[in-house]
Amino acid sequence: MSTLPPMSTGALASRRVSRRRFVGGSLAIAVAMPAVGRPAFAAGSLNVYNWDTYIGQDTVANFSDETGTNVRYDLYAGNDELFAKLREGNPGYDVIFPSNDYLERMVVADMVQKLDHSKIPNMSNLAPRFLEAKFDPGREHSLSYFWGTQGVGYRTTAVDGVESWSLLFDSEELSGRKSLLTDVAVLQTAMKYLGFSANSTDPAEIQQAIDLLIRAKPTIQSFAPDTGQDLLISGEVDLAMEYSGDIMQVMEEDDELSYAVPQEGAILWEDVMAIPTGAPNVENAHAFINYILTPEVHAEIAEEVQYACPNQAAVELLPEDQRNNPVIYPSEEVLDRCEFKIYMGEETEGLYAQGMTRVLAS
Template sequence: MRKFTVFAFLLLVMMGGMAAQAQDAGPAIEPWACPESVQVMENKTLNIFNWATYIGENTIPDFENLCGVTVTLDYFDSNESMLTRLRQGNPGYDIVIPSDYAIPTMIEEGLLLPLDHARIPNLDNLMTDLREAPFDPESKYAVPYLWGTFGIGYNVNSVEEPVSSWMQFFEHDGAVAWTEDSRIMLSIALLVTGHSPNSSDPDEIEVAKQFLLDHSDNVVIIAADDGQEWLAKGDVDMAIEYNGDIFQINLDCECEDFTYVIPQEGSGISSGFIAIPTGAQNPDLAQVFIDYILDPQVGAEIANFTTYPSPNQVAVDAGLIDPIMRENPGIYPPEEMRKNLYFLLPQDEDTEQLFNDIWTEIKIALQAG
């Protein structure tokens, strides 16, 4: 039987209520203003390490204009590559946005600086359940940024039958894209082969590896966080991707050619958190940026642009979230779908190494094939 963390349970309960919170806009919310203390930081540069397509269109330029600073963006395509970069020594990042399962490892390894809540008053805008993650219950090191699910995105014009299961993806006779994220791929394979997606049993992981190898003939790309682009270009019929990324390409093309499904066997929840990495060059400015991100209007702009759900309760209550998003089951899953959702839990060092070794073996096999 699949086991859920307390955090997972609380989030699923919270998700159930969010879909019903399509309220009329409440009292006017004052626009965020840059603190006077930032005047001494003017002309400084804030360096952000983030996923691609995981920020609002105006989020960065608005912050630059409000605070008189420069922001640079660098991107990673998996939590594993992000961890590798920071373990080698922070090259100058002030902000990092890892997934939930990476946070405990980063705290344990001293890769994150503690936050000063006095400098982040907008922390109170967040959903309480999300702030009380068991790996950081007091939000000492990280705060929620966005959350979503990973599943199957596909071109409705290229796939004859509506997709509802992982096996339809793996048995599809056309071109498909996998994700570069080894945790996601192996968790799916574990689930489909009848095991916990968080299994650390070497024998079960070996079965998952073999399943992926046996169903890899039509894989044309292991996408580095850009499977949706391969789908949009028509290079693949189906892709394993995050829900927000698939909805983004429909918005970009102003069409309805692509859809996203949470397979009936189950799928994973992924929450993005915002944090300050150890060795940050401008930690004070980073605190200000986090407060800015947690502003209701800013948080809503990010959610509405990326099409990922927002953890900002004030934004939801004020009706700032696009109602089309709130009513979309691929973004806010209904109760029957939520029952089969799971979190990717932290791995011990041996299991993490096993996953990395197996994933390398799989990619070598695909390249040779």
């Protein structure tokens, strides 16, 4: 990833770019902004490290104006980049936004510190289900930012609906018109299709999923690094495994597109706000997390990024068509079929990573 100057709020202008994309938005910002030197991390300010295109256009500027806090806002492209950046020691960040399984991994590695809930009274705005989490008991280290599903975006003129993952993993139908993601969640979704847990630690079950994907590979047009929504809207594919919010964005541009969570279920994810170990501005970090959880602030961000908001008070402020949209907020019946990816230990995580490498190389 390119070295970026401190991010200006003007660079946060609304655009259709996945918040999980590994290239694109960050590089575009680097080109658009002046080639100025980067100040060192400053005490008495706030240093935020977040995914690209994953905050409201004015959120950072408004926080700065209201609190008088100078904010440095840096971008990363994925959880691996975040983890690698902080693994050798925090260079000075105060607030980070890892996904749930990486939060677990960072807790085990002592890379995040416990939150002081007394300094985050707005956490009471979270829906009850988000005040507890298996990946962070008691919410000691994190509070929820956004959540969603991985499912299938599809073109309704090519297929009536997507009832099963078999259309992507085990069918010649629409051969060459399908795309999958490149990360290990594809392998874990294949596990669910086979009737196993997405978090199985059984090498034999993992191997069955690897074999399934290798057999399916000739029918797949592309393993896309979170650009399946672009392949879908451009007409290059008719089925794309993608994140719900990304497909929601292109559905707004093309009324022939839709999204489904197949009957076997899918991967649930939750991105969280946490304070890394060694943060120089802990008080400001708590203040920023509390600010995000203000209903009006969180609602404004949710309306822009179109991912599911865990803030119950914020959801009530959203436009009716957004808060009642089943693509963004799936029914309990759908959620019961889904599974959070959990951290399974380095050995098992390695098996999944090696398995996905084999699939991509086959």
